[in-house]
Amino acid sequence: xxxxxxxxxxxxxxxxxxxxxxxxxxxxxxxxxxxxxxxxxxxxxxxxxxxxxxxxxxxx
Amino acid sequence: xxxxxxxxxxxxxxxxxxxxxxxxxxxxxxxxxxxxxxxxxxxxxxxxxxxxxxxxxxxxxxxxxxxxxxxxxxxxxxxxxxxxxxxxxxxxxxxxxxxxxxxxxxxxxxxxxxxxxxxxxxxxxxxxxxxxxxxxxxxxxxxxxxxxxxxxxxxxxxxxxxxxxxxxxxxxxxxxxxxxxxxxxxxxxxxxxxxxxxxxxxxxxxxxxxxxxxxxxxxxxxxxxxxxxxxxxxxxxxxxxxxxxxxxxxxxxxxxxxxxxxxxxxxxxxxxxxxxxxxxxxxxxxxxxxxxxxxxxxxxxxxxxxxxxxxxxxxxxxxxxxxxxxxxxxxxxxxxxxxxxxxxxxxxxxxxxxxxxxxxxxxx
Numbered sequence: 392x393x394x395x396x397x398x399x400x401x402x403x404x405x406x407x408x409x410x411x412x413x414x415x416x417x418x419x420x421x422x423x424x425x426x427x428x429x430x431x432x433x434x435x436x437x438x439x440x441x442x443x444x445x446x447x448x449x450x451x
Numbered sequence: 452x453x454x455x456x457x458x459x460x461x462x463x464x465x466x467x468x469x470x471x472x473x474x475x476x477x478x479x480x481x482x483x484x485x486x487x488x489x490x491x492x493x494x495x496x497x498x499x500x501x502x503x504x505x506x507x508x509x510x511x512x513x514x515x516x517x518x519x520x521x522x523x524x525x526x527x528x529x530x531x532x533x534x535x536x537x538x539x540x541x542x543x544x545x546x547x548x549x550x551x552x553x554x555x556x557x558x559x560x561x562x563x564x565x566x567x568x569x570x571x572x573x574x575x576x577x578x579x580x581x582x583x584x585x586x587x588x589x590x591x592x593x594x595x596x597x598x599x600x601x602x603x604x605x606x607x608x609x610x611x612x613x614x615x616x617x618x619x620x621x622x623x624x625x626x627x628x629x630x631x632x633x634x635x636x637x638x639x640x641x642x643x644x645x646x647x648x649x650x651x652x653x654x655x656x657x658x659x660x661x662x663x664x665x666x667x668x669x670x671x672x673x674x675x676x677x678x679x680x681x682x683x684x685x686x687x688x689x690x691x692x693x694x695x696x697x698x699x700x701x702x703x704x705x706x707x708x709x710x711x712x713x714x715x716x717x718x719x720x721x722x723x724x725x726x727x728x729x730x731x732x733x734x735x736x737x738x739x740x741x742x743x744x745x746x747x748x749x750x751x752x753x754x755x756x757x758x759x760x761x762x763x764x765x766x767x768x769x770x771x772x773x774x775x776x777x778x779x780x781x782x783x784x785x786x787x788x789x790x791x792x793x794x795x796x797x798x799x800x801x802x803x804x805x806x807x808x809x810x811x812x813x814x815x
Contacts, residue, residue: 448561449599450698451568451623 458643464606465635467613468498468574472536474645475620476506479534482620485512485525486538486574495540496576496635522548522573526555529571534620542575542591542629549594556625557600568623572616577631577668577719579767585755590668590720595627596696596729602626602650603696605719607671609639611694614648622650631669631719652693652700655707659687661781663707664773665730666717667693670749674717676770680795681778684787688777696726704730705737712743713780717773722750747776771795 405411411419462470475482484499490513494500503511514521518539525535539545545552552573559569578588596603602624606612612634619626653665657678666674671692678690689707708714714734716727727748734746749768757763771792778788 448565450602451560451565451570 459640460643461638462609462641463497463635464609464612464630464637464639465497467609467641468616468630468635469494469500469502470641471613471616471620472499472502473505475534475536475617476502476510478645479620481532482534482536483510483512483528484536484538485514485521486540487514487516487518487544488540489513489538495538496632498574498635499538518544518547519551522551523555525571526551526559526569529556529569529625530559530567534570534572536572536574536620538574540576541587542577542589543586545573545575546591552595552601552625552627553598557598559600560624561600569625570620570623571625572619572622572628573625574616574628574630576635577629579632579669581760581763582758583756584758588756590629590631590718590751592627592629592667592696592720593725595629596699596726598697600625601697603629604650605629605631605668605694605696607631607634607637607666607668607692607694609637610641610646611648611692612637613641614646615650615694617645618647618650621647626650629668633669634672637672650695652695653691653703654694655689655703656692657682657688657690659689660711661686661688661783662713662715662777663689663691663704663711664715664717664777665691665693665704665727666773667696667726668719670717670719670768670773673768673770674773676795676798677773677777677791680770680774680791681781681783683794684778684783684791686778686781686783686787686791688781693726693730699726699729699733701730701733701737705734708734708738709741712741714742714746715773715777715780716746716748717768718748718750720751721753722748723753725750744780747780749773749776769795769799771799 488495489499489511490503522537525537528535556569556571559567577590592603592605595601604615604619604626606615616628619628656675664674674690678688681688689711691704716730718725718727727750731746749772757766774791774795775788778791
């Protein structure tokens with residue numbers, strides 16, 4: 392089943408049909424990884440939420 | 452001479468629901484309907500008839516039998532600014548989409564700390580009558596009412612069928628709109644045009660001092676019959692149509708119990724763990740000292756809906772059951788209770804089992 396990984400198969404379909412090339416694929420992955428890394432940095436640097444806000448935003 | 456803008460029309464609950472959808476689709480281009488049968492000529496009991504011809508298949512979206520999938524589609528669309536109305540012909544069909552509703556719809560606003568809202572309405576129909584049986588007649592408001600982040604509405608009048616649905620579509624939260632199949636037949640005078648009924652709370656439909664009665668959905672129509680019969684015996688009940696199960700606001704009910712000292716709750720679904728359980732708990736917590744008798748609840752017995760007519764006859768709570776329970780709580784004389792119950796029972800005998808009683812056609 393690992394040989395039929397849908398994510399790998401889809402990457403293959405995109406690259407074979409010319410919709411994306413290997414360079415674009417790598418840049419895409421790098422930009423997503425840096426977005427995640429930044430989110431982690433912001434989260435670690437942020438204070439914990441105020442317990443008084445725990446019931447906020449249940450409803451719009 | 453300027454024409455008055457607001458007029459009224461005599462119409463059914465189903466017509467009111469269709470009106471609300473038509474008005475909403477016309478008024479706001481981001482509203483769309485999605486579900487199984489929305490484009491079908493039968494028009495989901497007359498509630499979507501002709502809408503696909505008027506608004507096209509991009510706004511009245513017929514779906515394959517894929518409830519979990521199309522509910523997810525609607526949730527995604529709502530997060531991106533559309534205002535979908537998901538329609539299921541039976542409450543039970545939504546069970547296949549419970550994870551979408553409970554996890555994704557109900558929690559999006561909270562989990563995103565308010566960044567995403569979820570303006571979605573889910574219309575569900577509670578079946579009743581010949582052929583429905585255990586899998587097509589369940590009133591599952593408790594399941595949805597249990598979840599913070601959802602709103603749960605149960606219209607019982609023709610006006611609320613239209614006005615509360617319009618309010619639900621305007622609301623920026625996921626709203627479960629529970630329509631009892633027999634409420635589709637209720638008649639009433641309803642304001643024409645863009646008429647909103649607020650999503651606030653219980654509405655008093657009968658005023659009295661002897662006992663507080665809270666009913667919801669179709670049971671409100673039975674309760675009104677009981678109110679009439681008891682009134683003829685000199686016993687006036689303080690009857691509330693619950694209308695909104697979540698958010699549950701019982702201030703007016705508490706005020707009533709402080710006067711009457713007695714409470715009866717009538718649920719459309721099973722008695723155990725129904726809305727009555729929560730209502731009684733809150734009343735006991737908030738005005739225990741005012742109670743003159745233990746609160747009572749009526750609801751369905753603790754087994755699935757039977758299919759056979761011989762079994763269905765005894766399954767459902769009827770107006771006479773409500774009159775008896777309310778009469779006993781109000782300490783009405785045995786003779787008066789029997790007269791009220793007999794009258795209601797006699798009215799029912801002339802009518803086939805398993806179809807809505809023709810007398811439930813207001814106006815109230």
